[in-house]
Amino acid sequence: MTDSLSYSQHLAQNARAAASELAPVAAGRKNAWLQRIAHALREDSATIVAANAKDLAAGVQAGLSSAMLDRLQLTPDRIESLAKAVEHIVALPDPVGEVIEGQRRPNGLFVTRVRVPLGVVFFIYESRPNVTIDAAALCVKSGNAVILRGGSEAIHSNKALQAVLKKTLGAEGLPQHAVQLVESTDRDIVGHLLSMGNLIDVTIPRGGKSLIERVAREATMPVIKHFEGICHVYVDATADEQMAIDITINSKCHRPGVCNAAETLLIHRDAAPVIWPRLAKELQSRGVELRCCPTSLVLMGSDPIKSTCKAATEEDYATEHLDLILSVRIVDSIEQAIEHIRNFGSAHTDAIVTNCVASSMKFEAEVDSAAVVINASTRFNDGGELGMGAEIGISTDRFHARGPCGLRELTSYKFIVRGEGQIRT
Amino acid sequence: MTDSLSYSQHLAQNARAAASELAPVAAGRKNAWLQRIAHALREDSATIVAANAKDLAAGVQAGLSSAMLDRLQLTPDRIESLAKAVEHIVALPDPVGEVIEGQRRPNGLFVTRVRVPLGVVFFIYESRPNVTIDAAALCVKSGNAVILRGGSEAIHSNKALQAVLKKTLGAEGLPQHAVQLVESTDRDIVGHLLSMGNLIDVTIPRGGKSLIERVAREATMPVIKHFEGICHVYVDATADEQMAIDITINSKCHRPGVCNAAETLLIHRDAAPVIWPRLAKELQSRGVELRCCPTSLVLMGSDPIKSTCKAATEEDYATEHLDLILSVRIVDSIEQAIEHIRNFGSAHTDAIVTNCVASSMKFEAEVDSAAVVINASTRFNDGGELGMGAEIGISTDRFHARGPCGLRELTSYKFIVRGEGQIRT
Numbered sequence: 001m002t003d004s005l006s007y008s009q010h011l012a013q014n015a016r017a018a019a020s021e022l023a024p025v026a027a028g029r030k031n032a033w034l035q036r037i038a039h040a041l042r043e044d045s046a047t048i049v050a051a052n053a054k055d056l057a058a059g060v061q062a063g064l065s066s067a068m069l070d071r072l073q074l075t076p077d078r079i080e081s082l083a084k085a086v087e088h089i090v091a092l093p094d095p096v097g098e099v100i101e102g103q104r105r106p107n108g109l110f111v112t113r114v115r116v117p118l119g120v121v122f123f124i125y126e127s128r129p130n131v132t133i134d135a136a137a138l139c140v141k142s143g144n145a146v147i148l149r150g151g152s153e154a155i156h157s158n159k160a161l162q163a164v165l166k167k168t169l170g171a172e173g174l175p176q177h178a179v180q181l182v183e184s185t186d187r188d189i190v191g192h193l194l195s196m197g198n199l200i201d202v203t204i205p206r207g208g209k210s211l212i213e214r215v216a217r218e219a220t221m222p223v224i225k226h227f228e229g230i231c232h233v234y235v236d237a238t239a240d241e242q243m244a245i246d247i248t249i250n251s252k253c254h255r256p257g258v259c260n261a262a263e264t265l266l267i268h269r270d271a272a273p274v275i276w277p278r279l280a281k282e283l284q285s286r287g288v289e290l291r292c293c294p295t296s297l298v299l300m301g302s303d304p305i306k307s308t309c310k311a312a313t314e315e316d317y318a319t320e321h322l323d324l325i326l327s328v329r330i331v332d333s334i335e336q337a338i339e340h341i342r343n344f345g346s347a348h349t350d351a352i353v354t355n356c357v358a359s360s361m362k363f364e365a366e367v368d369s370a371a372v373v374i375n376a377s378t379r380f381n382d383g384g385e386l387g388m389g390a391e392i393g394i395s396t397d398r399f400h401a402r403g404p405c406g407l408r409e410l411t412s413y414k415f416i417v418r419g420e421g422q423i424r425t
Numbered sequence: 426m427t428d429s430l431s432y433s434q435h436l437a438q439n440a441r442a443a444a445s446e447l448a449p450v451a452a453g454r455k456n457a458w459l460q461r462i463a464h465a466l467r468e469d470s471a472t473i474v475a476a477n478a479k480d481l482a483a484g485v486q487a488g489l490s491s492a493m494l495d496r497l498q499l500t501p502d503r504i505e506s507l508a509k510a511v512e513h514i515v516a517l518p519d520p521v522g523e524v525i526e527g528q529r530r531p532n533g534l535f536v537t538r539v540r541v542p543l544g545v546v547f548f549i550y551e552s553r554p555n556v557t558i559d560a561a562a563l564c565v566k567s568g569n570a571v572i573l574r575g576g577s578e579a580i581h582s583n584k585a586l587q588a589v590l591k592k593t594l595g596a597e598g599l600p601q602h603a604v605q606l607v608e609s610t611d612r613d614i615v616g617h618l619l620s621m622g623n624l625i626d627v628t629i630p631r632g633g634k635s636l637i638e639r640v641a642r643e644a645t646m647p648v649i650k651h652f653e654g655i656c657h658v659y660v661d662a663t664a665d666e667q668m669a670i671d672i673t674i675n676s677k678c679h680r681p682g683v684c685n686a687a688e689t690l691l692i693h694r695d696a697a698p699v700i701w702p703r704l705a706k707e708l709q710s711r712g713v714e715l716r717c718c719p720t721s722l723v724l725m726g727s728d729p730i731k732s733t734c735k736a737a738t739e740e741d742y743a744t745e746h747l748d749l750i751l752s753v754r755i756v757d758s759i760e761q762a763i764e765h766i767r768n769f770g771s772a773h774t775d776a777i778v779t780n781c782v783a784s785s786m787k788f789e790a791e792v793d794s795a796a797v798v799i800n801a802s803t804r805f806n807d808g809g810e811l812g813m814g815a816e817i818g819i820s821t822d823r824f825h826a827r828g829p830c831g832l833r834e835l836t837s838y839k840f841i842v843r844g845e846g847q848i849r850t
Contacts, residue, residue, distance in 0.1 A: 105811075105812055111812055247846065366449060368839065372841050376845075379848070380844075385534075398544060398837035399825050414796065415828050416796075417799065419798070
């Protein structure tokens with residue numbers, strides 16, 4: 001047995017045992033633990049910043065981009081935000097024990113369906129060390145043990161954060177192995193853990209496409225995947241001009257590097273002549289590169305910005321740019337818009353801007369995306385914004401969890417059947 | 426491209442297209458289709474029985490056991506029951522479009538979580554041809570397209586039933602490919618379909634362990650598995666004597682060959698001296714072979730039935746006999762009973778007989794099985810009995826669906842976000 005295999009088995013077995021211990025723990029103790037984390041983060045802020053400085057120094061030497069270094073950095077302010085985020089999770093209802101539904105059967109049996117934890121979560125993520133605290137808080141609050149595998153570039157920060165998690169678990173008398181950090185950067189460990197479907201209940205990868213593809217390929221347990229967000233804004237014939245402009249700009253420009261940012265703008269041909277030339281200018285003034293269909297180019301007339309636009313290709317429509325690039329297509333009808341979204345979208349988040357009830361209902365019924373948005377920005381597909389309090393990720397799967405995954409999505413359920421001696425006849 | 430590969434691709438692509446067409450169909454039309462099936466089953470009863478006769482003749486030649494031939498047989502009475510079962514599904518609420526939850530956000534957005542079909546279901550089953558109609562009815566009522574792969578021994582019966590499904594889909598104007606039967610018995614087709622995770626949303630295997638293991642190994646999409654049911658009845662110290670006897674006998678003897686039948690009886694040492702000798706006699710008189718721990722043998726005293734009992738081994742405790750065999754163990758405490766269930770059980774169905782509130786609560790909290798039963802038979806873990814109307818199977822997984830899977834368990838959901846121009850700031 002190799003070292004990395006036996007190390008992985010220890011992690012998984014420890015997590016399994018911790019999960020059994022943790023499952024019946026009531027919310028009060030889990031919340032007390034979360035309060036302790038917030039307190040310890042503030043108290044140990046300097047230690048965490050010092051550990052983070054080692055990662056930053058190594059990152060500079062490794063030639064990380066300034067954007068990546070920024071994501072990696074933990075400042076006292078960011079640690080304070082982290083503590084506040086944990087306090088926010090305290091306030092969320094405990095999903096464990098929630099009675100999802102219940103009924104009395106004709107034979108007198110009382111049947112309830114009650115939420116229970118999933119068990120052991122293996123969480124793999126990249127870069128941002130604040131995710132370490134977030135993920136641990138969400139998993140344990142929902143009664144799960146978690147194995148955390150952060151990016152190697154954040155290893156010192158993650159170890160410092162794990163020290164906080166561990167000492168607070170101990171102080172609260174919760175199982176020590178409820179949260180374990182993979183402290184080695186040996187990539188074999190990930191492979192070993194992915195093979196342990198008998199000990200680990202779900203793997204959640206959060207990161208680039210190649211990570212997610214590897215996990216989906218190798219995992220022997222269920223996976224909550226987050227593939228791409230090729231999100232659309234469709235401006236319908238009856239759209240309010242200003243609303244269409246505001247929603248498009250917000251969907252594209254508010255945070256272009258995230259999954260719920262719009263990648264393609266579709267405009268009904270009846271709305272395009274008025275809305276598109278103005279919208280194109282607004283987008284361009286915000287640094288958005290436009291990749292346009294022939295009709296949208298024609299509609300720009302002799303506007304000088306036309307020369308800076310590129311022609312849109314099929315590949316553009318199928319690409320998640322995660323950048324200030326927007327593909328634009330004028331469509332003949334809402335049917336064509338829906339068809340485009342089906343062909344090129346990733347069923348993540350798609351918005352319509354319309355003032356027509358029939359269009360709104362049609363879009364809602366026929367666009368099968370995790371979030372279908374009517375007259376609002378695509379940026380609202382987010383656990384916090386949709387009212388789930390916090391999220392561990394956004395699922396692009398249909399099975400078990402779809403869209404933002406909060407505390408409830410980290411649970412399963414069991415049936416409780418109470419009788420007075422009933423037998424089946 | 427081989428023939429079986431291109432055939433499989435056709436099936437999957439047809440199903441995908443049918444699923445998109447079917448998703449927005451309202452309950453009225455799906456129910457009208459179900460009524461047509463019930464009508465056609467009655468009308469075509471003779472044709473179906475004739476097709477079934479071919480399977481029976483082939484089965485006799487192939488040397489199938491009389492139990493297997495009985496499972497295979499379709500009589501006019503059984504076809505009438507099948508029609509009634511379909512009419513029963515008409516009466517169940519359509520899960521598609523159900524608003525699971527909804528709220529208005531502080532910024533005025535209306536957010537709802539609405540049930541949608543999973544998409545394409547690949548259903549693999551053995552022997553009983555009535556499952557063909559059941560599965561098709563449940564999948565289509567929940568808005569899914571389904572690919573059915575029945576056992577080769579039932580191929581003529583399944584083709585006759587598929588003819589009913591197809592003509593009624595056509596008559597109702599529903600997509601022809603909403604239900605497709607794999608008409609070839611080429612086993613490669615199963616492998617090809619299992620590789621098409623991009624077209625098929627879930628595979629549900631129903632059959633022996635080797636089938637389920639193959640599917641779990643090869644599937645590139647989520648699987649709803651049904652492994653074994655090693656179910657327990659635990660008779661607590663305070664159990665009512667008659668209730669303990671009735672529940673144990675019902676759990677073991679009512680249908681010993683099914684997954685929710687009890688395999689092991691655990692008795693608290695304080696209850697055993699009174700209850701066990703009488704219960705042993707009752708079980709033995711019903712033909713149950715007893716495999717006993719040393720203490721339970723001692724408690725039988727000089728009763729002559731003792732000589733017919735075997736000593737229980739660890740392997741007995743870990744085996745799903747599916748037969749009139751019961752392992753028996755006297756335990757020192759409820760803790761030891763729970764420990765036994767954790768070590769040897771399969772988290773399917775476990776019952777306690779008790780009159781003690783504290784024991785009942787402890788068992789409920791610490792036994793993590795799909796169904797935890799208090800003072801009733803294990804046989805109640807069944808979709809119909811738990812109030813789900815009908816079931817396509819019983820999941821032994823924790824992810825997505827646990828325990829009986831009815832219409833709701835064949836669905837996913839999407840978020841609908843309605844605004845008046847909201848953007849994120």
